[in-house]
Amino acid sequence: MAVGRAMMFLRFSGCNLRCSFCDTDFSTKYIFDTPTQLLTWLKSRTPKPVKDLCLTGGEPFIQIDTPLIKELMTVFPRIHIESNGTLPWPDGLLSSLADSPTGVIYLTVSPKTGSTWNTSLRPIAVKVIDEEQDLRQYTQIYGEFPCYYLQPVTTDDLVINQQNRLKTAQRVMDNPRWRLSLQTHRWVGVV
Numbered sequence: 585m586a587v588g589r590a591m592m593f594l595r596f597s598g599c600n601l602r603c604s605f606c607d608t609d610f611s612t613k614y615i616f617d618t619p620t621q622l623l624t625w626l627k628s629r630t631p632k633p634v635k636d637l638c639l640t641g642g643e644p645f646i647q648i649d650t651p652l653i654k655e656l657m658t659v660f661p662r663i664h665i666e667s668n669g670t671l672p673w674p675d676g677l678l679s680s681l682a683d684s685p686t687g688v689i690y691l692t693v694s695p696k697t698g699s700t701w702n703t704s705l706r707p708i709a710v711k712v713i714d715e716e717q718d719l720r721q722y723t724q725i726y727g728e729f730p731c732y733y734l735q736p737v738t739t740d741d742l743v744i745n746q747q748n749r750l751k752t753a754q755r756v757m758d759n760p761r762w763r764l765s766l767q768t769h770r771w772v773g774v775v
């Protein structure tokens with residue numbers, strides 16, 4: 585949804601799933617005792633004009649809560665959350681934002697084959713890895729509203745990666761509700 589926009593990324597360690605293609609580093613590099621501590625650390629690394637923050641993982645819903653999100657929104661009014669779509673929103677978060685909005689949350693879910701999806705989530709975008717699966721299962725659950733993104737599998741083999749990109753591009757042409765997702769940050773070397 586926000587491809588190309590300058591954004592800070594906050595990657596939470598740990599996940600409740602174990603996907604075979606997962607390339608996430610689950611090691612814990614930093615531990616913060618309070619939301620304020622985390623925000624102070626984040627601010628010291630953020631170029632001043634950047635107002636977008638992406639919470640990703642691992643699975644951020646395991647660790648985030650309402651006080652943390654409200655604290656982060658004092659600096660980052662646009663919070664983007666990337667979730668595997670299996671867990672519920674933190675207690676009280678949506679109601680507290682509705683009562684006193686300080687920012688906006690954009691939720692992207694990336695549901696994985698074989699996991700139990702939380703069908704009550706209403707994401708703004710759905711992004712899935714192209715495993716040649718039936719794409720109708722996603723649109724049947726999440727409906728007309730979200731943007732749908734299909735992402736080729738990335739491996740260590742450059743030739744296979746190019747073959748995967750062409751294969752996924754063809755699937756998008758065959759399923760025009762979907763858009764091709766190419767992990768722009770990898771292409772420009774911002775990881």
Ligand code: SF4
Pocket residue numbers: 599600601602603605606607608641642643668696
């Ligand atoms: S949901 Fe994402 S972070 Fe979790 S195991 Fe699967 S690929 Fe890795």
